[in-house]
Amino acid sequence: MSIVVIAIAALLSLAATFGAILGFASVRFKVEGNPLVDQIDGILPQTQCGQCGFPGCRPYAESIANGDDINKCPPGGETTIAALADLLGMEAKPLDEEHGETKDKRVAFIREEECIGCTKCIQACPVDAILGAAKQMHTVIAEECTGCDLCVEPCPVDCIDMLPISTTINDWRWERPSPPLSSTQTIIASDRQGTAAGDNTKPTDDGDQQAA
Amino acid sequence: MRKLWDFHGGIHPPENKHQSTQSSIRSIALPDTLVLPLNQHIGAAADPCVRVGDTVLKGQMIATAVGRISVAVHAPTSGTIAAIEEHPVPHPSGMSDNCIVLRSDGEDRWMELTFCADYKQLSAAEILSRVRQAGIAGMGGAGFPTEVKLHPPSNDKVNSLILNGAECEPYITADDLLMQERAKQIVKGMEIMAYVLEPEETLIGIEDNKPKAIAAMREAAANTRIEVIVVPTKYPSGGEKQLIRILTGREVPQGSIPADIGIMCQNVATAAAVYRAIRFGEPLISRITTVVGESVPRPGNYEVLLGTAMSFLLQQAGLPLAQDATAAAPVDITSHPRPNQGHCPAVTRLIMGGPMMGFTLPNASLPVIKTTNCLLAATPDEFPGPATEQACIRCGMCADVCPAELLPQQLFWYAKAEEFDKTEMYNLFDCIECGACSYVCPSHIPLVQYYRFAKDQIRAARIEQRKSDLSRARFEYRQQRLDREQQEKAAKRKARAESAAKAQAAKAASDQPEQAETTTMATTAKAGAGGAESKQYIIEAAVERAQQKHLQVEAESSKPPALEARDPEGPQNHEESRNLDELLDRVTKTKAKLEKLQDSLATSLATNGDQSNSPATEKLSNAVEKNKIRLAAAEQALAAAQATAPSTQQSKPA
Numbered sequence: 089m090s091i092v093v094i095a096i097a098a099l100l101s102l103a104a105t106f107g108a109i110l111g112f113a114s115v116r117f118k119v120e121g122n123p124l125v126d127q128i129d130g131i132l133p134q135t136q137c138g139q140c141g142f143p144g145c146r147p148y149a150e151s152i153a154n155g156d157d158i159n160k161c162p163p164g165g166e167t168t169i170a171a172l173a174d175l176l177g178m179e180a181k182p183l184d185e186e187h188g189e190t191k192d193k194r195v196a197f198i199r200e201e202e203c204i205g206c207t208k209c210i211q212a213c214p215v216d217a218i219l220g221a222a223k224q225m226h227t228v229i230a231e232e233c234t235g236c237d238l239c240v241e242p243c244p245v246d247c248i249d250m251l252p253i254s255t256t257i258n259d260w261r262w263e264r265p266s267p268p269l270s271s272t273q274t275i276i277a278s279d280r281q282g283t284a285a286g287d288n289t290k291p292t293d294d295g296d297q298q299a300a
Numbered sequence: 301m302r303k304l305w306d307f308h309g310g311i312h313p314p315e316n317k318h319q320s321t322q323s324s325i326r327s328i329a330l331p332d333t334l335v336l337p338l339n340q341h342i343g344a345a346a347d348p349c350v351r352v353g354d355t356v357l358k359g360q361m362i363a364t365a366v367g368r369i370s371v372a373v374h375a376p377t378s379g380t381i382a383a384i385e386e387h388p389v390p391h392p393s394g395m396s397d398n399c400i401v402l403r404s405d406g407e408d409r410w411m412e413l414t415f416c417a418d419y420k421q422l423s424a425a426e427i428l429s430r431v432r433q434a435g436i437a438g439m440g441g442a443g444f445p446t447e448v449k450l451h452p453p454s455n456d457k458v459n460s461l462i463l464n465g466a467e468c469e470p471y472i473t474a475d476d477l478l479m480q481e482r483a484k485q486i487v488k489g490m491e492i493m494a495y496v497l498e499p500e501e502t503l504i505g506i507e508d509n510k511p512k513a514i515a516a517m518r519e520a521a522a523n524t525r526i527e528v529i530v531v532p533t534k535y536p537s538g539g540e541k542q543l544i545r546i547l548t549g550r551e552v553p554q555g556s557i558p559a560d561i562g563i564m565c566q567n568v569a570t571a572a573a574v575y576r577a578i579r580f581g582e583p584l585i586s587r588i589t590t591v592v593g594e595s596v597p598r599p600g601n602y603e604v605l606l607g608t609a610m611s612f613l614l615q616q617a618g619l620p621l622a623q624d625a626t627a628a629a630p631v632d633i634t635s636h637p638r639p640n641q642g643h644c645p646a647v648t649r650l651i652m653g654g655p656m657m658g659f660t661l662p663n664a665s666l667p668v669i670k671t672t673n674c675l676l677a678a679t680p681d682e683f684p685g686p687a688t689e690q691a692c693i694r695c696g697m698c699a700d701v702c703p704a705e706l707l708p709q710q711l712f713w714y715a716k717a718e719e720f721d722k723t724e725m726y727n728l729f730d731c732i733e734c735g736a737c738s739y740v741c742p743s744h745i746p747l748v749q750y751y752r753f754a755k756d757q758i759r760a761a762r763i764e765q766r767k768s769d770l771s772r773a774r775f776e777y778r779q780q781r782l783d784r785e786q787q788e789k790a791a792k793r794k795a796r797a798e799s800a801a802k803a804q805a806a807k808a809a810s811d812q813p814e815q816a817e818t819t820t821m822a823t824t825a826k827a828g829a830g831g832a833e834s835k836q837y838i839i840e841a842a843v844e845r846a847q848q849k850h851l852q853v854e855a856e857s858s859k860p861p862a863l864e865a866r867d868p869e870g871p872q873n874h875e876e877s878r879n880l881d882e883l884l885d886r887v888t889k890t891k892a893k894l895e896k897l898q899d900s901l902a903t904s905l906a907t908n909g910d911q912s913n914s915p916a917t918e919k920l921s922n923a924v925e926k927n928k929i930r931l932a933a934a935e936q937a938l939a940a941a942q943a944t945a946p947s948t949q950q951s952k953p954a
Contacts, residue, residue, distance in 0.1 A: 133768055134769070134775065143842040143843065143845070143846045145775070146775075147842060202922070204920065204923065215775050216774050216778050244893050244896075244927075255395075257393055257395040259763075260392075260395060261759075262392070265753065
């Protein structure tokens with residue numbers, strides 16, 4: 089009998105000790121906010137375009153953390169979906185076409201001679217990238233524009249164009265080496281049809297075509 | 301005898317240096333036109349300080365350095381500025397960049413220069429500012445501003461100053477000839493650098509395949525503290541980190557610069573340029589370029605003014621080229637087959653830099669810049685096109701020759717699979733792109749291209765990440781600002797209501813928060829979002845704002861709010877009617893817009909009737925016209941839609 093009591097007492101005291109430690113830890117090391125939401129928000133492209141149906145990237149991140157679909161972000165496209173799937177341990181899905189399709193990055197441009205200075209686009213811009221005042225010509229700070237399209241619709245005189253971003257010498261990137269065009273080029277040189285085994289030290293036409 | 305170390309790997313490609321070492325450095329005729337790119341170095345592009353039509357003298361500064369990491373550009377000869385425009389520049393992309401076009405007047409008149417017989421009378425700071433003014437950038441190939449490099453972080457004391465005369469890359473002999481013929485200048489330039497840096501030892505590393513240069517340098521460096529050290533020939537011993545390893549046995553840690561371990565490496569040509577800048581006040585306006593390749597009749601080293609068209613230089617070297625240097629004289633490149641436009645058929649590729657690390661140029665109309673150490677005009681036999689890439693057979697030869705002791709095979713797999721975070725784990729950014737791995741690869745895999753691709757993708761992703769972080773911050777600031785404005789407005793409204801109806805004050809005050817409460821509750825239910833309280837508040841506020849905006853829009857278009865079937869409950873049910881709704885919506889919106897614009901047009905006409913063609917009125921009338929057209933189009937679309945689906949139109953909630 090006493091053994092049972094001792095055992096129960098021991099377990100209870102253990103439980104109380106660990107409970108106290110855990111309770112203290114939960115207060116002492118409390119994490120403000122939801123770290124998962126921050127991580128998801130970090131992956132989203134921050135265009136703040138609202139194409140997902142939420143008023144910004146962070147609300148969508150919160151919704152994803154609560155189990156929403158990860159394929160509602162057209163600006164992010166496949167890359168973002170893959171990164172989200174990786175983070176959340178889910179299967180990557182194709183982009184939900186209801187929310188739009190992935191386009192190349194663009195930047196808003198105001199045709200300044202046509203602008204009447206109505207400030208509507210300034211109010212629409214989610215990242216404060218449009219500069220101007222009432223009855224003064226407005227302009228887009230191209231560096232800060234996320235290409236969200238939100239300023240195009242409110243413009244009463246349709247003077248905003250979404251221009252594609254052209255590559256300059258400063259943001260030019262090396263391309264991925266093009267893979268061989270067909271399997272006949274990847275086979276061992278001496279197996280190639282119509283090529284003598286001793287002849288394969290010379291570059292063939294295939295090689296040139298592949299490089300093109 | 302100094303102890304030498306060895307670096308891992310390395311290769312021994314055919315040197316091919318004898319072709320260009322047969323004659324001394326030659327000068328060429330003065331070209332009519334010089335094209336000077338504003339960015340010939342690493343860092344920010346220089347800013348032009350002359351205007352089109354200005355007359356400049358030889359050596360005059362025509363573009364100033366912008367910011368810390370940048371160098372100036374000078375006029376290589378006297379003449380007039382013909383243009384400041386985009387012009388193709390030697391760059392792997394083959395793209396254009398801003399250039400100053402200088403038309404030579406043929407007189408080659410120098411500006412007045414500041415001589416300095418004894419550099420010891422200048423302070424270190426003065427010498428550095430003169431080096432900066434002279435526009436000197438590293439002439440070994442990378443083009444890092446020399447003044448910045450001579451200014452190591454204050455906590456880094458330079459113990460060893462090393463001059464790099466290894467010139468390990470095949471074909472290139474520009475430094476070799478410079479050391480043979482201008483050894484005194486190099487030694488004096490090094491003394492000036494040593495005066496600035498006060499190092500404990502000053503070394504010059506030269507590969508043992510340049511006996512003449514070694515002898516000349518030894519003679520020039522006699523009776524000085526400078527030590528000339530002969531290193532075994534092995535590619536890439538001329539790499540900065542590799543030469544440091546050979547001479548001192550030390551390794552530059554990952555992500556740091558040699559100055560962090562008390563070592564600085566400079567190119568021999570840079571030292572000569574520093575000497576000329578301090579002694580004679582001459583800016584960097586010319587350089588020695590090796591012109592070589594089987595198709596060049598007179599290969600050798602040429603003293604070339606910066607900005608000289610490569611086609612002009614090749615012509616001077618005896619290669620028959622199209623006369624007009626400005627017309628793009630295309631070189632038929634095997635890797636980019638294109639129609640041969642009557643060009644010298646023997647040349648298949650024009651390469652700037654050496655065969656290992658250089659890049660192919662699209663044509664010969666490009667200018668010679670501060671980093672053009674070699675111009676290689678090769679024939680098809682000399683440089684056959686790239687062989688077909690075969691599968692990796694995991695032979696491991698690439699790892700054996702990698703001078704950075706990386707695992708090229710792993711890097712290749714991950715770069716090919718575009719798993720860039722893994723390539724970073726395998727220290728991709730320690731790759732110096734020397735090309736030794738590609739050289740030995742029996743499967744002809746263009747390994748360095750894969751690494752460059754991976755590096756650029758990672759860099760692009762980093763830039764993108766930084767940009768998106770900035771937009772997040774701006775978005776959050778904006779939200780905070782809007783919240784604050786709304787709160788202020790609400791507070792004001794409350795105060796007004798209280799003062800206006802004192803009798804009903806209590807009721808009004810209790811009413812308003814209640815209303816707010818109910819809307820918030822509703823939105824919470826709709827959004828169904830959990831999470832921490834503070835976050836929820838932000839979402840609620842955002843949703844509320846969005847809804848208010850929505851209501852505003854609806855009010856503007858004078859339509860019952862029910863028509864805007866945007867609620868997430870039944871998008872499928874209203875799918876068809878929504879189409880019609882949208883069209884109808886567009887028509888009403890456009891009408892509203894049009895009316896407004898017409899109103900404002902009328903008022904503006906009334907207020908300044910006499911100046912009816914003022915720009916504002918003109919704009920407005922333009923806008924009215926445009927909106928009329930849009931309205932017509934919208935109405936047409938609506939009519940068409942209604943014709944096809946009259947039933948859905950009727951079932952539409954009114």
